[in-house]
Amino acid sequence: MNTKLVESILQLILSLPTDERLWLEEKLFSNIPYPSSNKLMNLAESGHSFNFLYDEPDIYTLEDGERI
Template sequence: MNTKLVESIVQIVLSLTKEEQDLLTERLFNFLSEPSTRELVQLAQKGGAFNFLDDEPDLYTLADGEPVL
């Protein structure tokens, strides 16, 4: 890891005006993309946060109720 480079960048960012820092923040957040639905599903599956649902009974079927239009 290049600690000196990171520290230099921090110092440069801190030397910017509020307006310049806001612009930098906006540009960095626009550069980063949000995860796709597929990536979120894969994360949920691999993370195991919803594994408890595997033991839940199936309460509803396609024959239940009326179709939603």
């Protein structure tokens, strides 16, 4: 990686007036797609991060709390 070039570009961007910097950020980041809810759920499920919940006791029922 060309660190000097990246640092120079960063300094140039930081020296821009706020409105120009915001415009540049919008152009750079506006086309980044956000993952869908299904993709996020699949990621959470396939990562096994929540498997510990299978060992937790079921202490709540549908009758708990107030109705919405």
